[in-house]
Amino acid sequence: MKKNKLTMRETIVVASTLFGMFFGAGNLIFPVHLGQMAGSNSWPAIIGFCITAVTIPILAVAAIGNTHSDDLLHLSSKVSGWYGVVFTAALYLTIGPFFAIPRCASVSFTTGIAPLVGESHFRLWQFIFSFVFFAFVMYFSLRPGKITTWIGRIINPLFLAFLAILVIVSLIRPGAPMSSVEPVEAYRSGALFNGFIEGYGTMDAIAGLAFGIVIINVVRDLGVDRDEDVARETLKSGVFTGLLMALIYILTIIMGAQSRGLFELSDNGGIALTQIAGHYLGGFGSFVLAFTITFACLKTAIGLVTSCSEMFIKELL
Numbered sequence: 645m646k647k648n649k650l651t652m653r654e655t656i657v658v659a660s661t662l663f664g665m666f667f668g669a670g671n672l673i674f675p676v677h678l679g680q681m682a683g684s685n686s687w688p689a690i691i692g693f694c695i696t697a698v699t700i701p702i703l704a705v706a707a708i709g710n711t712h713s714d715d716l717l718h719l720s721s722k723v724s725g726w727y728g729v730v731f732t733a734a735l736y737l738t739i740g741p742f743f744a745i746p747r748c749a750s751v752s753f754t755t756g757i758a759p760l761v762g763e764s765h766f767r768l769w770q771f772i773f774s775f776v777f778f779a780f781v782m783y784f785s786l787r788p789g790k791i792t793t794w795i796g797r798i799i800n801p802l803f804l805a806f807l808a809i810l811v812i813v814s815l816i817r818p819g820a821p822m823s824s825v826e827p828v829e830a831y832r833s834g835a836l837f838n839g840f841i842e843g844y845g846t847m848d849a850i851a852g853l854a855f856g857i858v859i860i861n862v863v864r865d866l867g868v869d870r871d872e873d874v875a876r877e878t879l880k881s882g883v884f885t886g887l888l889m890a891l892i893y894i895l896t897i898i899m900g901a902q903s904r905g906l907f908e909l910s911d912n913g914g915i916a917l918t919q920i921a922g923h924y925l926g927g928f929g930s931f932v933l934a935f936t937i938t939f940a941c942l943k944t945a946i947g948l949v950t951s952c953s954e955m956f957i958k959e960l961l
Contacts, residue, residue, distance in 0.1 A: 648873045654866050655877070657797060659884035661862060664800035665855050665947025666701060667889065668744075669751040669940045670846050672807075673913030675893045678842045679900025680909050680916055683825030685835035686901045692839030693897070694890050697846045702886040704852025705859060709878030715857045715955060732955065739851050740952035748941035748948070749774045755914035756937035760930055780942060785949040799946075803939035806932050810917075811895050813924045820905020822898055828909065854951045861954075 650658065675693065682689035711719055716735065721728030738744070753773045761769045830838055843849075856878070863877050900913070903920050910916040917937075921929030 646869050647867045648870065650863065650866055650868060650877050650881075655881055655884065658859060658862055658866070658877070658881040659888070660797070660800050662705065662855060662859050662881060662885045663888055664803070664943040665858065665951075666848050666851065666885065666944070667803075667892070667940060668748060668846075668944030669755060669914075669937050670747070671697070671848070671889075671893075672896060672917060672937070672940060673751070673755070674842050674845055675896040675913070676900035676903075676916045676920075677910065677913035678839060679822075679897035679902075680904055680913075681828045682831045682835050682839070682897070683827035683901050683904060684823050685827045685831050686822055686897050688835040689831060689839030689842075690894055690897055692836040692841075693843035694893060696840050696843030696849055697893060698843075698886045698890045701848040701852035702882040704849065705856040705882045706875075706879045708853065708856030709860055709875040716853050717955065719853075735850055736854060736952045736955050739847055739854055740948050744847060744851075745945055745948050745952075748945040749777045751914070752777065752938045752941035755917065756934035759918055760934055777938075777942065777945075781945045781949055784946045785953065799939055799943045803936060803943065806936040806939065807892070809932055810921055810925070810929070810936065811892075811899055814899045814902070814920055815895065817924065818902035818905065819907075820902055822901040825901050825904045851948075854955070855947060857954065858947065858951045 674697075678689055678693060679686055708716065708719060715732075717728050717732045719728075720731045723731075753770050757769070757773055758766070827835065859878055859881065860874055863874050863881070868874050868877050899920065900916060903916060906923055907916070907919050910919065917933055918930075921933040923929070925932055
């Protein structure tokens with residue numbers, strides 16, 4: 645049945661789907677480490693981080709909807725035909741098989757699973773995990789019509805539940821007040837700019853252009869057909885997604901800053917997450933972190949595979 649707007653429940657499901665595709669393991673690792681580095685200067689860093697990790701990605705999704713573009717190729721071809729093909733192929737290969745999709749499996753294993761299995765037969769466990777991980781990705785990606793069910797209704801709520809456990813316990817019992825944590829040298833005067841750079845490292849600024857077509861198709865599948873209505877509902881879902889992402893970023897950056905009262909500055913956010921989970925939740929914390937990271941990477945990998953395959957099959961091949 646055709647309609648001109650989504651119900652509130654449908655909007656939340658679409659927003660949850662978009663959030664699930666955006667929010668991978670890097671979206672946890674980068675803000676936690678940022679908090680550790682920024683310390684008492686975390687608020688300027690948060691502003692810079694949210695510009696490139698929240699505002700620009702949501703604007704990218706809105707651009708696909710607002711220009712009534714069927715996909716990124718259609719949008720980028722407004723510059724020229726050859727530019728559209730080259731830019732679209734480069735973007736999808738970068739956020740897809742060349743970098744981001746393999747990273748989903750490697751980061752989830754090294755951060756969430758490796759601490760559980762130890763160094764014995766490390767390569768074998770990594771192979772087994774990667775095989776099972778991508779088997780799930782293939783199963784879900786071959787059913788793109790059910791992407792709102794897999795990501796929006798099942799995987800994303802599980803991810804948020806496990807993440808909430810870790811964030812709540814760490815914020816209730818902080819290692820040190822954020823205001824008392826000395827920032828590293830780079831963040832003493834350049835917290836805003838460095839936060840801006842760290843946010844870009846999540847790759848969501850360019851992923852938003854790829855995910856836009858998936859969300860537009862989801863909105864159309866829910867019965868909204870007119871271009872103007874699709875653009876409005878896409879933007880509305882994007883705003884909900886951006887607010888949730890910003891909230892989680894703020895909480896995890898604060899969590900990272902407060903952890904400096906317990907630990908020295910870590911080499912990366914994955915190590916920091918492992919330390920925080922182990923300190924507050926003990927052995928159970930390792931399982932919570934493993935599930936949190938794995939679910940984060942799984943839903944992002946599904947979104948990337950789905951969006952990349954749709955683009956290459958429909959437009960570039």
